[in-house]
Amino acid sequence: xxxxxxxxxxxxxxxxxxxxxxxxxxxxxxxxxxxxxxxxxxxxxxxxxxxxxxxxxxxxxxxxxxxxxxxxxxxxxxxxxxxxxxxxxxxxxxxxxxxxxxxxxxxxxxxxxxxxxxxxxxxxxxxxxxxxxxxxxxxxxxxxxxxxxxxxxxxxxxxxxxxxxxxx
Numbered sequence: 001x002x003x004x005x006x007x008x009x010x011x012x013x014x015x016x017x018x019x020x021x022x023x024x025x026x027x028x029x030x031x032x033x034x035x036x037x038x039x040x041x042x043x044x045x046x047x048x049x050x051x052x053x054x055x056x057x058x059x060x061x062x063x064x065x066x067x068x069x070x071x072x073x074x075x076x077x078x079x080x081x082x083x084x085x086x087x088x089x090x091x092x093x094x095x096x097x098x099x100x101x102x103x104x105x106x107x108x109x110x111x112x113x114x115x116x117x118x119x120x121x122x123x124x125x126x127x128x129x130x131x132x133x134x135x136x137x138x139x140x141x142x143x144x145x146x147x148x149x150x151x152x153x154x155x156x157x158x159x160x161x162x163x164x165x166x167x168x
Contacts, residue, residue, distance in 0.1 A: 039148010
């Protein structure tokens, strides 16, 4: 016999779980895009090859690579009587480009823009001296840096907006 005062058992389906599309972070986007990574790594090439030039300059060599920075040549000429000061300034310039590469690889368009602009200004030093081979190399590097920046900009533009309160 059943108890008339008992509440009937009702089978309830579990409430549906809302799934949210969380937009990837700029860093996750950049790290998943080989074109962005390659564009950002050009800043490391700039720093590394320029470091070789700086080392050769400070060791008394008359040769240098066409791929180096013009500003380090200017610094070395200005501080020829104070080589340690010149070397410190050169190191700061090289650290700047290394940092731009690191930050650009992590998805910062600003790093691409700032690093690319500074490198373009460096090309003007070679242009003023009518040293065409380094100018050409600067243009080539700026092309690849620009491709990386454009790829990142496009990816950031088309990603879905993050939901309020959603952790990325």
